[in-house]
Amino acid sequence: MENLLPSILRHENISRIADGGVYITDRRALPFEKKEVFCPSWRECVSAIKEMVTQGGGPLEVALNAVLITSETHPDELEHAVRALSEARPTNTTMKREITGILKRYRAGEDMKTLVGEVFLRYDRAYDAMSDIGESLIRDGDGILTRCFPEHSFMLSVAKAMKNGKRIRVYVPETRPYLQGAHLTEPCLREIGAECYLITDAMNAHFMQSGDISLYLTASDLAFSNALVVNKTGTLSDAILSRHFGIPYYAFSVNPSPDDEIPVIEYREGEDLKHVGGCAIAASEAKALYPCFDVISPDFVSGVVHPEGIYEGNNRWNRHR
Amino acid sequence: MENLLPSILRHENISRIADGGVYITDRRALPFEKKEVFCPSWRECVSAIKEMVTQGGGPLEVALNAVLITSETHPDELEHAVRALSEARPTNTTMKREITGILKRYRAGEDMKTLVGEVFLRYDRAYDAMSDIGESLIRDGDGILTRCFPEHSFMLSVAKAMKNGKRIRVYVPETRPYLQGAHLTEPCLREIGAECYLITDAMNAHFMQSGDISLYLTASDLAFSNALVVNKTGTLSDAILSRHFGIPYYAFSVNPSPDDEIPVIEYREGEDLKHVGGCAIAASEAKALYPCFDVISPDFVSGVVHPEGIYEGNNRWNRHR
Numbered sequence: 138m139e140n141l142l143p144s145i146l147r148h149e150n151i152s153r154i155a156d157g158g159v160y161i162t163d164r165r166a167l168p169f170e171k172k173e174v175f176c177p178s179w180r181e182c183v184s185a186i187k188e189m190v191t192q193g194g195g196p197l198e199v200a201l202n203a204v205l206i207t208s209e210t211h212p213d214e215l216e217h218a219v220r221a222l223s224e225a226r227p228t229n230t231t232m233k234r235e236i237t238g239i240l241k242r243y244r245a246g247e248d249m250k251t252l253v254g255e256v257f258l259r260y261d262r263a264y265d266a267m268s269d270i271g272e273s274l275i276r277d278g279d280g281i282l283t284r285c286f287p288e289h290s291f292m293l294s295v296a297k298a299m300k301n302g303k304r305i306r307v308y309v310p311e312t313r314p315y316l317q318g319a320h321l322t323e324p325c326l327r328e329i330g331a332e333c334y335l336i337t338d339a340m341n342a343h344f345m346q347s348g349d350i351s352l353y354l355t356a357s358d359l360a361f362s363n364a365l366v367v368n369k370t371g372t373l374s375d376a377i378l379s380r381h382f383g384i385p386y387y388a389f390s391v392n393p394s395p396d397d398e399i400p401v402i403e404y405r406e407g408e409d410l411k412h413v414g415g416c417a418i419a420a421s422e423a424k425a426l427y428p429c430f431d432v433i434s435p436d437f438v439s440g441v442v443h444p445e446g447i448y449e450g451n452n453r454w455n456r457h458r
Numbered sequence: 459m460e461n462l463l464p465s466i467l468r469h470e471n472i473s474r475i476a477d478g479g480v481y482i483t484d485r486r487a488l489p490f491e492k493k494e495v496f497c498p499s500w501r502e503c504v505s506a507i508k509e510m511v512t513q514g515g516g517p518l519e520v521a522l523n524a525v526l527i528t529s530e531t532h533p534d535e536l537e538h539a540v541r542a543l544s545e546a547r548p549t550n551t552t553m554k555r556e557i558t559g560i561l562k563r564y565r566a567g568e569d570m571k572t573l574v575g576e577v578f579l580r581y582d583r584a585y586d587a588m589s590d591i592g593e594s595l596i597r598d599g600d601g602i603l604t605r606c607f608p609e610h611s612f613m614l615s616v617a618k619a620m621k622n623g624k625r626i627r628v629y630v631p632e633t634r635p636y637l638q639g640a641h642l643t644e645p646c647l648r649e650i651g652a653e654c655y656l657i658t659d660a661m662n663a664h665f666m667q668s669g670d671i672s673l674y675l676t677a678s679d680l681a682f683s684n685a686l687v688v689n690k691t692g693t694l695s696d697a698i699l700s701r702h703f704g705i706p707y708y709a710f711s712v713n714p715s716p717d718d719e720i721p722v723i724e725y726r727e728g729e730d731l732k733h734v735g736g737c738a739i740a741a742s743e744a745k746a747l748y749p750c751f752d753v754i755s756p757d758f759v760s761g762v763v764h765p766e767g768i769y770e771g772n773n774r775w776n777r778h779r
Contacts, residue, residue, distance in 0.1 A: 168741045284660075308747075311731065311739065313634065313658040319732075319740040327743060335731055335746040337634040338660035339605075339692030343752050346694060371660030373667060374695055381698055410632065410656055411640075414737035418632065419640040420489045422648060425656040426629075431664055 141296040143325035146289055148257065151191060152199045157210070159202045161190050168324040178211070179203040179218035186225040192317075193288050193356070194260070196225065197232045201253045204236050208249040215240060228358070228403065231392050263391045263444040268293030270442045271354065274387055274456050277303045280349045282341060282379075284310050285369035286317040286325075287356040290389035290442065294354065296329050307333040308344055310371065314410045314427065317369075341375050345382040352456075353379045353386040357441070359400065360390035364435035364450030367400065373431035376438065376452075385439040385454045393443050403429045462617040464646035467610055469578065472512060473520045478531070480523045482511050489645040499532070500524040500539035507546040513638075514609050514677070515581070517546065518553045522574045525557050529570040536561065549679070549724065552713050584712045584765040589614030591763045592675065595708055595777050598624040601670045603662060603700075605631050606690035607638040607646075608677040611710035611763065615675065617650050628654040629665055631692065635731045635748065638690075662696050666703040673777075674700045674707040678762070680721065681711035685756035685771030688721065694752035697759065697773075706760040706775045714764050724750045 144150050145162065152161045158177040166172050174190050176182045182203035186196045200222045207218045219240045223233035239252045271294025275281065279298075283291060298305055307326050312318035319335055326333040336344065344350045353375055359367035366372070366388045379386045407425030411418060419425065438450030440457055447457050465471050466483065473482045479498040487493050495511050497503045503524035507517045521543045528539045540561045544554035560573045592615025596602065600619075604612060619626055628647050633639035640656055647654040657665065665671045674696055680688035687693070687709045700707045728746030732739060740746065759771030761778055768778050 169738070310660065311634070313632070313660075316739055319744070323744050324741050327741070333745070335728070335740055335744050337691070337731060337748075338658055339631065339634075339662070339695050340747070340749065341660070342695035342698055343691050343749055344747075346753075370658070370664050374660050374663035374699060377663055377702055378695060378698060381702070407656070410658060413734040413739060416735035416737040417490070418637055418734060419656055420645050420648070423640070423644050423656050424654070426661070426665075427658075428661065428664055432667075 141293055141300070141329070142289065143292055143328040145321070145325060146292060148198065151195050152202050154202050154206055157206070159199060159206060161185050161195070161199055163190050164192060164195065164321065165189060167320050176203070179207045179214070179222065183221045183225045186222070193286055196229055197235060197260075198257075200232050200236050201239075201256055204239060205249055205253045208243065215243070228400075260391065264289040264293055266444045267389050267391065267442050268297055270447065271387070271389065272297040272301065274354070274385070274442075275303055275305060275352065276456075278305070279303070279352045280306045280308060280344070282308045282310075282344070282350045282353045282375060283322065284318065284355050284371050284375055285312045286321040287354065287389070290391070291354055291356060292325055292329065295326065295331050299329070299331065305331065306349070307331050308350055309333055309335050310338045310341065311335060312369065312371065313338055314413075316413070338371055339374075342378050342382075345378055345384060350382075351384060353384055355386075355388050357388040357390045358430055360388055360393045360441045360443075360448075362393050362395055362441075362448050364438045364441050364448050365399070366390075366433040366438055366441060367430050368433065370428055370431050373433050373437075376433045380437050380452045380454065383454045385456050386437060386452055387440050387442050387447070388438060389442045391444065393441055393448060399432055402432065405429055462614055462621070462650070463610065464613055464649045466642070466646060467613060469519065472516050473523050475523050475527055478527070480520060480527060482506050482516070482520055484511050485513060485516065485642065486510060488641050497524070500528045500535070500543065504542045504546045507543070514607055517550055518556060518581075519578075521553050521557050522560075522577055525560060526570055526574045529564065536564070549721075581712065585610040585614055587765045588710050588712065588763050589618055591768065592708070592710065593618040593622065595675070595706070595763075596624055596626060596673065597777075599626070600624070600673045601627045601629060601665070603629045603631075603665070603671045603674045603696060604643065605639065605676050605692050605696055606633045607642040608675065608710070611712070612675055612677060613646055613650065616647065616652050620650070620652065626652065627670070628652050629671055630654055630656050631659045631662065632656060633690065633692065634659055635734075637734070659692055663699050666699055666705060671703075672705060674705055676707075676709050678709040678711045679751055681709055681714045681762045681769075683714050683716055683762075683769050685759045685762050685769050686720070687754040687759055687762065688751050689754065691749055691752050694754050694758075697754045701758050701773045701775070704775045706777050707758060707773055708761050708763050708768070709759060710763045712765065714762055714769060720753055723753065726750055
């Protein structure tokens with residue numbers, strides 16, 4: 138499976154242990170520059186996670202490596218390290234759950250290297266299982282829309298579909314303001330040999346009306362067993378339009394939440410909209426709004442793909458049954 | 459009416475005759491720099507129109523001024539000038555129709571200065587009439603979504619609504635790739651004192667679901683008497699979502715077309731998506747797509763506002779009856 142992944146999603150290119158510390162690939166510089174941030178201890182790892190050196194599934198891998206080196210060099214700091222890492226990205230409840238669980242079992246006498254290895258392996262297997270399901274949802278000739286950076290399960294689904302001879306195209310919205318689509322998704326798809334096209338964020342309906350888009354697939358920042366999905370702003374627009382145009386929508390979630398409490402949607406600084414790289418794109422006096430996530434009702438979701446199967450939503454244009 | 463307009467939409471700030479030639483405000487530099495391009499003759503006016511120094515209703519005003527100075531200094535070149543100006547922006551059929559009409563009447567002996575003055579006055583009156591209708595569609599408390607740069611009728615509708623004591627907010631998508639929302643619309647609205655917020659292009663559904671947006675108003679690149687609208691890519695997404703969320707959508711059109719032949723949608727260079735100002739936002743190898751316009755079925759339009767009234771569409775959440 139690992140060899141089907143685009144390079145930036147391989148473990149060693151997310152975060153690796155060397156020179157007594159943790160190296161983290163700086164995704165903020167991609168695709169223009171490939172560089173790593175070196176963290177001599179868990180403290181620098183916490184800062185790097187806060188500063189968005191890596192994102193998505195990246196912080197979990199950094200945290201696992203940070204916990205491992207701390208257990209080997211400063212075991213007395215382990216409790217403190219786990220707490221600080223957990224708080225580095227409060228909405229990343231997966232990272233917190235995994236490293237807190239490891240700490241408990243380590244305290245009970247288990248071997249840290251084995252524990253960390255088990256978590257890595259569990260996620261690898263989950264991505265493999267989810268992308269088998271994802272692949273089964275893709276048909277020969279599909280035009281697939283995604284949004285933001287959909288990571289492992291999506292990339293593997295596309296790679297497996299191509300390996301199985303399915304001819305597909307992928308439409309990638311640039312995903313303003315941080316441009317994860319342009320910076321991460323498009324280069325990854327191109328690397329694995331997929332036919333892919335960068336579009337602006339509001340071209341979704343255009344390419345649905347033209348018939349070019351026939352399937353919508355995303356990751357999710359949070360998903361529930363009732364098929365409610367929380368994902369990057371813009372996903373709601375795509376999802377409602379998908380149902381309108383008779384297009385199925387599936388979201389991947391490695392850890393769907395059993396409860397159905399909709400979180401308060403985080404707003405980031407509107408100022409973030411007003412610059413692209415070093416270029417100002419709006420007047421300094423302009424007010425801007427930046428809600429980070431959309432909450433998508435199960436009415437607009439065909440299903441949430443998880444490692445064991447699919448939680449079904451109410452977008453009736455589904456493909457899984 | 460003129461004094462309700464934001465400054466960049468006043469005649470003298472679009473194009474003016476001075477020093478024996480035509481000055482054109484360079485909208486490409488806004489809002490960061492206020493500068494004019496000087497055109498000594500109609501030839502430089504043609505180039506400036508081609509190079510997008512001005513856009514929207516701007517080329518018509520430039521063409522009228524170019525025709526006027528040519529009639530005064532090189533009347534022998536007038537036929538040639540009208541043809542070249544008409545061809546500078548082939549989809550701007552309004553500009554072609556107006557200057558061709560003027561040429562005919564000038565040849566028949568009418569005074570050019572009077573003819574040009576009449577056209578300016580006719581458009582001023584049309585914008586005034588359309589914005590009276592636009593104002594009547596706005597309710598106290600409205601959150602208005604627009605897209606791209608909706609120009610005179612929209613700005614005047616908002617200004618008149620505020621003058622009548624209606625409290626409103628406007629949501630302005632930045633409108634990638636050329637950023638007309640961030641560069642032109644937001645500064646104009648701020649100048650006339652409107653509460654306005656810049657958002658990214660795919661936040662439309664987000665602020666409809668939250669209840670913040672209650673009305674959608676745009677200009678149109680082309681509109682028909684059957685209420686079919688052609689406008690900037692992204693308008694289709696907004697329009698379908700408007701109907702879904704029970705929000706009325708009206709488009710302004712100073713010259714709705716009586717026929718209903720849908721034009722072939724022009725594609726611009728995908729490369730245009732890959733830079734913002736001087737900053738590259740995508741890998742040089744990335745392929746990008748740039749369809750310029752959306753075709754919006756009357757099913758998603760409440761009405762096309764024209765100088766004499768409203769052509770009714772099928773979005774049933776209308777407000778005009």
